[in-house]
Amino acid sequence: MIFFNCDYNEGAHERIIKRLVETNLEQTTGYGEDDYCRQAAEMILEKCELPEGQVHFLVGGTQTNLTVIAAGLKPWQGVISADTGHINCHETGAIEATGHKVLALPGRNGKLKGDQIREVVKAHREDGSHEHMVQPGMVYISNPTEIGTIYHQKSLEDLYNACQECGLYLYIDGARMGYGLMARDNDLTLPFIARHCDAFTLGGTKQGALFGEAVIITNPALGKDFRYLIKQRGGMLAKGRLLGIQFQELMKDDLYFELSAHANAMAMKIRSTLVDLGIPMPIGSTTNQQFAVFTDSELGRLAGKYSFSYWERVDASHSMVRICTSWATREEDVDALIKDIRREK
Amino acid sequence: MIFFNCDYNEGAHERIIKRLVETNLEQTTGYGEDDYCRQAAEMILEKCELPEGQVHFLVGGTQTNLTVIAAGLKPWQGVISADTGHINCHETGAIEATGHKVLALPGRNGKLKGDQIREVVKAHREDGSHEHMVQPGMVYISNPTEIGTIYHQKSLEDLYNACQECGLYLYIDGARMGYGLMARDNDLTLPFIARHCDAFTLGGTKQGALFGEAVIITNPALGKDFRYLIKQRGGMLAKGRLLGIQFQELMKDDLYFELSAHANAMAMKIRSTLVDLGIPMPIGSTTNQQFAVFTDSELGRLAGKYSFSYWERVDASHSMVRICTSWATREEDVDALIKDIRREK
Amino acid sequence: MIFFNCDYNEGAHERIIKRLVETNLEQTTGYGEDDYCRQAAEMILEKCELPEGQVHFLVGGTQTNLTVIAAGLKPWQGVISADTGHINCHETGAIEATGHKVLALPGRNGKLKGDQIREVVKAHREDGSHEHMVQPGMVYISNPTEIGTIYHQKSLEDLYNACQECGLYLYIDGARMGYGLMARDNDLTLPFIARHCDAFTLGGTKQGALFGEAVIITNPALGKDFRYLIKQRGGMLAKGRLLGIQFQELMKDDLYFELSAHANAMAMKIRSTLVDLGIPMPIGSTTNQQFAVFTDSELGRLAGKYSFSYWERVDASHSMVRICTSWATREEDVDALIKDIRREK
Amino acid sequence: MIFFNCDYNEGAHERIIKRLVETNLEQTTGYGEDDYCRQAAEMILEKCELPEGQVHFLVGGTQTNLTVIAAGLKPWQGVISADTGHINCHETGAIEATGHKVLALPGRNGKLKGDQIREVVKAHREDGSHEHMVQPGMVYISNPTEIGTIYHQKSLEDLYNACQECGLYLYIDGARMGYGLMARDNDLTLPFIARHCDAFTLGGTKQGALFGEAVIITNPALGKDFRYLIKQRGGMLAKGRLLGIQFQELMKDDLYFELSAHANAMAMKIRSTLVDLGIPMPIGSTTNQQFAVFTDSELGRLAGKYSFSYWERVDASHSMVRICTSWATREEDVDALIKDIRREK
Incomplete structure (x- = not known):
């Protein structure tokens, strides 16, 4: 058969395996505070032209999504997602389990547009009894989407502008980001993405690593005390260097x-x-x-x-x-x- | 103007006010363990022909809904509701704040049909990766619905049968139950309702009381240790008799x-x-x-x-x-x- | 017998009952947006010499505590309380049900001291793995305490200073505040309290009202969008004026x-x-x-x-x-x- | 230096690394439904003489603890732990974040005794207002404890008997279980443990694996639909076989x-x-x-x-x-x- x-049937690319073997018996500090994680983070931030950003490494995608979203929302806020969004469909209510409603909007090819966000927020604010409804606090998109389509500079800018106007965070789930960035019709770049959202991820699990998602936080407000939440929600890997080593190798020579x-x-x-x-x-x-x-x-x-x-x-x-x-x-x-x-x- | x-602009019916005045300086046990609550519960159970049922009195509707639903669901389960359902629209994500997704289905005149439930549950179970999706655990309906329509014996029976087949609780939000039961085309009765759901409410706030919702639990599995949850979620009124007195009066002579x-x-x-x-x-x-x-x-x-x-x-x-x-x-x-x-x- | x-065996003081009867059939806006609530809020703010403060009226104490505390904490934060604190003992884990740990410290006559707070925060921050522990975010006290003792100007100031130094909110549960303020050895006043905490309550349930707790928020950061949370947690009374009328009467002539x-x-x-x-x-x-x-x-x-x-x-x-x-x-x-x-x- | x-400074034992390398490019089903996980589970169950038990593999300890505990508790229940218990001290309130209070008891050498459990449950039940307090629902212990001490047959049996009498689940965090079982004064065996608790773990992270905790569920009531909760809380590894392969190797020849x-x-x-x-x-x-x-x-x-x-x-x-x-x-x-x-x- x-x-x-x-795209997660195999283990990891041979270069990654090689590095894990080479470093196996080194003794390092735990919980992602080792040099490998530090170096991998620096490599990512450099590629993103984001010297002041934060990078955190988590093991899995659902874990990552629930942690980032819980970090950004007030208890009475919800996260807007396309109806096809992973958090709306295939994460067993992980977001709701953190107390927040997923506000699903009809996706267009799996994507959201700025005007959809503006309409939702406008309708919410104009409603006389808006405090009886969930307040939108964040927009979640995935790039590529769950159906393989991608955002372009124009559509991402349009969405980010809407989020900025409305006071919402924009979070991009990049579980397959590499596949998006290498698509033949792609015009996004890491620096462009970094400038047009509050947080995004570079997924490793589906792109050559054994496991691992890198969370890049561009908005410091979203990143405050973020490690507490990683730990609390079970996402802090004891031997955190395993993530650092993998991402370091993935970033090296643009593997x-x-x-x-x-x-x-x-x-x-x-x-x-x-x-x-x-x-x-x-x-x-x-x-x-x-x-x-x-x-x-x-x-x-x-x-x-x-x-x-x-x-x-x-x-x-x-x-x-x-x-x-x-x-x-x-x-x-x-x-x-x-x-x-x-x-x- | x-x-x-x-339907909640005024205070309470004069008979209720009168009873509150008459009993005002009596000393009673708190938290709903007084004789007024006991008697009101008995009157309700008698009308429902449900001698073994439980009755609990809470102050408000959102509080009641979130308490009943949280009592019935496992952490990974969600509650099915019509898209127009109050819990889906106008409770500021109260259900999600207890950790559970509201699984909204397109309402038909604000109502759900048994086949919709069967389809959802079938689709869930047949999906190879069903544990990646929220498991349906309960069906929430309101009668009358949020748009004034009502269920009939046939439609309620159909829905309850579907719930029984699928192993789901059926909970009926009766914030306006009296208005439903007195509609000219209604054929439901309290005993019929009690036999065709796991829990339902008789709303007082919109029907003559100052405030108050009576929760009638017909399925003991749903009612186990229910008072703990009422207390924990802030719904246990210190002077609980205020609720007992009001419902006693509402039930008396079918006021x-x-x-x-x-x-x-x-x-x-x-x-x-x-x-x-x-x-x-x-x-x-x-x-x-x-x-x-x-x-x-x-x-x-x-x-x-x-x-x-x-x-x-x-x-x-x-x-x-x-x-x-x-x-x-x-x-x-x-x-x-x-x-x-x-x-x- | x-x-x-x-202190909640009876109904309400006769003046309150009288006002409820008089206003019973008036039609007012719901959910606390009526004139009675507005006027009661103004009376309270005036007594507190706090023209810019917020006042919200809720029905019960557990509800009030869980709402205020959930409003003030980040997901990874906990609330410090004396071990005898109501939230630690007698609210069925209501605070934990909002996701937050109660960090219990040994009370001294039911009270906390500034140095206890400083020590906890210092220990937390100095610990190399502090993100593995709950971050203190708020201090909860009650005045009078659950054992009838009271804070004085000196002890409250000491505690508030510690909170300010450590970046923690101070919240005072005043379910019996009147009894405290009228104690023969009391030297606190409402304006003093208002200047020495971020939020406090004036309890009605145990002090002459049928029910009701007034939340006074002195720190705008804690009060942002507070009504959303009241609604979400089930604390928004449909006929909110019932609370306004009662507190108006309680404040009038210092009843x-x-x-x-x-x-x-x-x-x-x-x-x-x-x-x-x-x-x-x-x-x-x-x-x-x-x-x-x-x-x-x-x-x-x-x-x-x-x-x-x-x-x-x-x-x-x-x-x-x-x-x-x-x-x-x-x-x-x-x-x-x-x-x-x-x-x- | x-x-x-x-005990988690290095990577994994060479035999584990070797197996990960050998199997790296195989294509397998994801999410722990592969043959390696199945075989590893069988090996563990055989050692536990527990043919009907469930085994699940998760990545980390906090994740594992919060998942097992959330699976076993009703919303109004808490988990009893020694005050030195990992869940009480070093998991950033992970249990509280699932809505449950940790009921800390004074540990004796980091351990709990049956009588402590009986006393707590008795006090809870006898209290007239027990529904105002958190209901104990589970006991959490670790073996070895966080301070290296171990339970023996007598002390574990005593504790399990108390849990059985009181209707509480007993869950044993075995993050360092191997070190406990090989202690010179140990008399516990895997089959004995399996017969004296409702769930326990065999930790891999601190005992030769790159990462991984095996959860063994001996009580089917606790294990119902457990995979939903693993997924929801972010603990389901996409390439689940990485866990199966590691535990298979650890179990082989009693490595x-x-x-x-x-x-x-x-x-x-x-x-x-x-x-x-x-x-x-x-x-x-x-x-x-x-x-x-x-x-x-x-x-x-x-x-x-x-x-x-x-x-x-x-x-x-x-x-x-x-x-x-x-x-x-x-x-x-x-x-x-x-x-x-x-x-x-």
Whole structure:
């Protein structure tokens, strides 16, 4: 079975493994206060042109999201998210478990627009009994989104401006940020992102590390005493250096971006084949997640050899699946898949 | 200014006031463990034909909802509600503040149907990664709904059956229960309700009391140690007898229902006039809340004399308002309103 | 049975009842936005010489405490309290249910001292792994304390200075504030209190009202968007004017203080008798709560006629009870009690 | 600098590293549903003679504690812990952040006794207003304790019996369980532990793994839908196999216990030297944490070469430090330390 179902099937890139082995018996301070974490943070901040920013390393994405969001909200505030947002769908109510409502808005290709934020905030403030409703306090987006689409400079700027006008934090979940930044139609850069949000993450788990998410906080108000919250919510790794070492290696020689570029190339190779074959791909993704509609019989035959992620039923005889590549995807597996799909048609 | 904006503008019915005055200097045990509370509970249970049920008296509706729902859910569970449900819209995220997601479904006239519940639960269970999503644990409905519509025996039974099949609690917010039970097309009774849910409330605040909600728990599993939670969430009134005395009086000679019938009669008098006049009333309410669409100029003129509750903008020149009667509504005020509306047309 | 067990056995003072009756059928805006609340707030602020302060009216004490404390703390902060503090003992973990630890310090006569606060904060900050421990964010005291003792200008100033130095909020639970302010050895005044804390309450429930606690917020940072939190935690009374009317009447002609003085006088009459009789009274209370140690046989005989509040077992044949007077205590009942106690000795 | 300050300074045992390298590029299902996790769970259950038990793998200890405790408590319940318990002191209020009070009892050598539990529960139930207080719902202990002491069959049985009598869950935090089980005076076994609690953990982080805690749930009531809570609280590792692989290797050939035995041997070597030298060691620990009282000048000189964990100030010229060995401690470092301490004396 060849897995195209997600981007966290393998361990880590060999360079990361090598560094973990080399440093294994060193004795270092715990809880992320070691030199590896410090150096990795500096490398990230340099790439972001953000000398005064904070970087924290956490293990997983849900943990990261709930920690950042809880840090930024007052008890009576909620976080705005696209309805397809990970925090709204696939984190078992982790945000609500911290006491905050997720205010879901209809996403447009998985994305939010500035005017949607303005409307929500305006409606909230103008309502005579606004204190009977959750106060918006933050906007959560993911880039790339959960369906592989990306923000551009214009759309991110538009959203950030709206957040600034309305007094909301903007937080970008970058669990797959590298795949977004290496997309062929991307015009975002790390410094641009850093200037257009209050916090964002660079995900490691899905992009070459064994695990790990780097949280970059650009707004000091959001970062005050942040380590307390990491610890309280269970996100502080005892041997924190494991995160520092991994991110250091990912940042070195831009390994992170190189791996992302590979995954995207593999994804686009699959995409162009499917488009050629006339297989419907309703979502305009240019990153490592591709969404294709197959007939039941096609899927049935492919399922013997390949694992995809089931997405949704489309009609009586068709379903949409997610085909996901990663830093670890082998081109020979992609070629085999393409060949088998061609045979189906 | 005559207020038709809501049903809690006045104090309490004179019989209640009288009893509060008569009992004022008695010394009783606190926290709802007095004889008045005991007797009121017995009267309610008798009317519900529910000798083994529990009755608890709380002060307000949001408090009541958050306490009952927190009592019934496991930490990873959420409560299903119509999108128009009070807990989803107008309680400032009170449910989320207890750690639970409100799973909003599209209401149909403010109501939920059994099949909607079955679909949600089925989809949840069939999803391969269901533990990544909030587990439905309870269904919340209100009767009458927030838009004045009511459930009938058939629709409540359908919903309760679905809840039973799926292992979910059914909780009915009866903040305006009396108005529902006295609606001309109602076929529900207290015993029927008691047999078709796990907990429900009889609201006092909007129906003749100074304040107070009676929680009737029919499922002992939901009621275990319930008083701890009332206390913890701030809902245990020191002079609890104030609630017992009021509900005792409301239950006596069916005052509660008599007051509700009056409010409904006043509402239907307004409704039939508006219907006669061709004023759009898009919501088929037979209870004390009526929803009418006026032109801006009509509303402008009426606003000098009457207070309504603004509901929503309908088009460039029309808005919908809620006209609300109550146990305290004076027929002369209704007649004045009708006369003025007729003059507008 | 004559109740000396607590100070909330009766309803409300007759003047309050009279005003509730008089205003009963008036129509007012809900949720505390009516003129009665506004006027009551102004009267309180005037007495506090605090023109810019905020006043909010809530129904009960636990509700009030959890709302104020949740408003003031970051998610990783806790509230310092004497070990005998109400929030630490008798609120069913209401503070913890909002996510915050109560950091209990050994009380000295139920009170805290500035140096205790400084030590805790110093120890916290100096600890190399302070982010592994709860950060102190607020100090909670009650005046009078849960055992009837009071703070004086010097001790309150000392505590507030420590809080200011350490960057902590100081919140004073004044559920029995009137009894404290009318104690014979009291030197606090409302303006002094208002200048030496960030928020405090004037309790109504135990001091002549049917129910109600007035929260006075002197530090705007603590009061921002406070009404959202009141609503979310279930503390916003629909017919909020009931609270305004009661506090207006309590403030008028200083009824509040007159009632408190009466209760204290009754308490001191009992105290001086017990002291005369050599009955141990280990706690130096000058307010309406008195603590006396009786033999089992004495208690056994008194228990047929009087209800006290059991406090603790002292030794094999003695127990301490709380004898509580209130605004409603009748002197004839006090005299009867004194006579019966004398007979026992 | 040689670190004796804690037991998580290094990475992982070489056998674990080797397995992580070998399996690195395998594709497996995520979130702990892979074969490695399944096999590791089976190995653990077999050692525990607990065929029907559940095993879950989490990354860190605070995360594990908050998840297990939140799973077992009703909203109004608290968890009993020794005052020195990790959850009471060093987890930044993680338990309170889930809404539950930690009910701290005075530990005796860091341990609790059955009678302490019985007394607390009895006092709670007998109190007339018990619903005004937090209801005990679980007992938390650690073995070895935070100060290196251990439970024996008799003391654990005594405690579990008390919990059973009182209807409380017993949860054992075994972050250093191996060190406890290999202590020279230990008589506990995994099957005995499994039969005398409702859940316990086998810690990996401090005992040879890169990270990881295995939660063994012996009481199915506590384990129902446990994976939902792991996910919600951020504890579900995407590449869950990393945990399975590590625990599989630790269990194989009893590596886990072999490593623990080594650490204990190193600790006892240090201990016997210090005892010989008459250096006070107030805590009778037989595991890898040893507590010694040095003079300031002794500490000053040792500090140039060795890192200890500062524990507390003893008097004007002495402090107690923790000397901690681990699976990774080299005997040559121990010998150097011993030599240097001898020189000091």
